[in-house]
Amino acid sequence: xxxxxxxxxxxxxxxxxxxxxxxxxxxxxxxxxxxxxxxxxxxxxxxxxxxxxxxxxxxxxxxxxxxxxxxxxxxxxxxxxxxxxxxxxxxxxxxxxxxxxxxxxxxxxxxxxxxxxxxxxxxxxxxxxxxxxxxxxxxxxxxxxxxxxxxxxxxxxxxxxxxxxxxxxxxxxxxxxxxxxxxxxxxxxxxxxxxxxxxxxxxxxxxxxxxxxxxxxxxxxxxxxxxxxxxxxxxxxxxxxxxxxxxxxxxxxxxxxxxxxxxxxxxxxxxxxxxxxxxxxxxxxxxxxxxxxxxxxxxxxxxxxxxxxxxxxxxxxxxxxxxxxxxxxxxxxx
Numbered sequence: 001x002x003x004x005x006x007x008x009x010x011x012x013x014x015x016x017x018x019x020x021x022x023x024x025x026x027x028x029x030x031x032x033x034x035x036x037x038x039x040x041x042x043x044x045x046x047x048x049x050x051x052x053x054x055x056x057x058x059x060x061x062x063x064x065x066x067x068x069x070x071x072x073x074x075x076x077x078x079x080x081x082x083x084x085x086x087x088x089x090x091x092x093x094x095x096x097x098x099x100x101x102x103x104x105x106x107x108x109x110x111x112x113x114x115x116x117x118x119x120x121x122x123x124x125x126x127x128x129x130x131x132x133x134x135x136x137x138x139x140x141x142x143x144x145x146x147x148x149x150x151x152x153x154x155x156x157x158x159x160x161x162x163x164x165x166x167x168x169x170x171x172x173x174x175x176x177x178x179x180x181x182x183x184x185x186x187x188x189x190x191x192x193x194x195x196x197x198x199x200x201x202x203x204x205x206x207x208x209x210x211x212x213x214x215x216x217x218x219x220x221x222x223x224x225x226x227x228x229x230x231x232x233x234x235x236x237x238x239x240x241x242x243x244x245x246x247x248x249x250x251x252x253x254x255x256x257x258x259x260x261x262x263x264x265x266x267x268x269x270x271x272x273x274x275x276x277x278x279x280x281x282x283x284x285x286x287x288x289x290x291x292x293x294x295x296x297x298x299x300x301x302x303x304x305x306x307x308x309x310x311x312x313x314x315x316x317x318x319x320x321x322x323x324x325x326x327x328x329x330x331x332x333x334x
Contacts, residue, residue, distance in 0.1 A: 002043040011035060022047075062304060063116035064094045065107050067124045067151070072247060072275050073293050074122065077149060080297020081120055088305050090117075099125040105135045117308050118145040120300045123153060128193050147304045149296055151194050152320075159303040160320040163291050165195045168325040169202030169243060172271045172289055175327065176241040177210055179269055179334045184212070184241035185232065187249040189219035199245040199273070215239070225252055233260045244272035254282040254332055270332040284331030296323050 008015045013032070021028045021036035028036075039045075062085055066074045082092050093116060095107035104124045111119070119139065127133075128151060136156045140146055149161040176184050186203040190196030200216070207214045217232050219225050229252050233239065237260075244250035250272020254264050262268050264284055271287045272279075279286035299321050 002045050007036065007039055007043070007045060011039060058308075059115060059117050060089060061091045061093055061116045062301065063107075063111035063119045063121075064092050065097055065104060065119065065121035066094065067097050067099050067122055069094075069096050072278060073291060074150075076275070076293035077122075077297040077300075080294035081301045082297075083294070084298040084301035085305070088301075090301075090305065097124040097127075101126040101130060101132055108135055108139050112139055112142055112144055116144070118147070118304050120147045120149065120297075120304055122149050123151040123194075125193050128153075145304060145307045147300045147307075149300045157318055159300075159307065159318045161296050161300045161303065161323060162320060163195075163296070163323050163325050165198035166202040166205075168289050168327070169199040169245070170206045171202075172327060173203050173206035173243055175333070176243070176269050176271065177206065177212075179241075179265075181241035181269055182212060183215065183236070183238045184243060185215040185217055185236070185239050186243050186245065187217045187219065187229065187232075187253060188245035189221075189223075189225065189249065190246050191218045196245055203243050219249070225249060226256060229253055229256050230259065233257065233262070240268050242268065242270040242272075244270070244274075247272070247274045247278050250274055250286045250288070250332075251278060251282040254284065254286060264332050265334050269334060271327070276328070279330065282332065287330045287333040288328050290326045290328050292323050292326070299323060 004015050004018050008018045011018065017028060017032065018036050021033040022040060024033065064078060064081055066078060068074055078094065085092050093111060095111065097104040097107060101124055104127055108119070133153045133156050136146060136153060140158060146158045147161065148156070148158060152160045152162060173184060184207065186200060188196050188200060191200065204214050215236070217228060219228055225248065229249070233256060242250065242253045244253060250270050253270050257264050257268055264270060271289065273291065274286060274288040276288070279288050303321065
């Protein structure tokens with residue numbers, strides 16, 4: 001492989017001139033830059049990224065840890081992270097924790113050993129249920145900044161990107177109440193994680209303010225959601241509204257209503273946290289609380305890269321950015 005030294009010798013210029021020309025430095029004239037780049041293309045010159053990272057003490061790589069690659073929301077956040085990172089010349093390495101605390105710790109240790117400049121992550125379910133945060137603090141103390149998104153640890157001093165989970169569920173429930181719904185049930189399979197708890201609180205506040213009775217269906221890991229929602233309808237024939245905290249329950253609630261001759265939205269209105277693509281799987285199409293996943297990913301990458309560019313920035317000077325959700329009305333509400 002050709003080196004900077006060989007290019008410089010053939011062009012009869014210094015190594016520094018070649019390096020600056022390849023990086024479009026204004027110190028080098030246009031003609032020289034053109035000559036250097038033409039020769040580099042001719043020899044298919046590629047910079048030695050390992051040597052460059054050692055010299056600059058930077059890898060230009062971001063470690064991303066997500067709990068579940070099959071989760072549509074998380075995969076879209078990942079897309080947003082990669083696109084924004086690429087704009088700034090950063091690559092990403094992605095690890096999947098599979099909701100495991102131990103796997104999350106292993107991923108941090110693996111990548112913190114000189115492979116990345118910092119981390120963007122969403123916390124594993126087991127980590128949140130055990131309230132274990134020391135591995136995050138240890139990583140930050142090593143000088144590797146962390147940006148958390150969606151599921152975050154509020155006791156860890158780092159930048160965070162979240163959505164308005166409490167407010168959006170509160171407003172969505174109010175929306176159903178404004179339709180005249182009196183028996184609204186909250187369905188969730190994410191009650192063990194922070195976002196699930198916030199959404200439940202938003203629902204409860206809205207219901208209690210109206211003097212109504214909260215109705216909850218909490219789905220566990222081994223539950224069959226279709227059977228559980230079917231049993232819910234069978235036992236509660238007066239249900240006229242559903243707020244779904246997760247991506248699938250809203251769709252199931254609409255499709256299952258037909259088994260009980262319940263018309264949506266005439267007899268029952270349904271709103272769910274979901275994406276446009278998932279909402280298409282119900283008839284009628286689900287009204288969704290859209291979280292703007294790609295924007296969340298881009299904002300997380302932006303925060304991390306900004307911190308990497310200003311290493312003198314105090315660890316105390318961290319921020320929490322809130323990406324507002326949007327209620328996208330469709331045929332499952334009036």
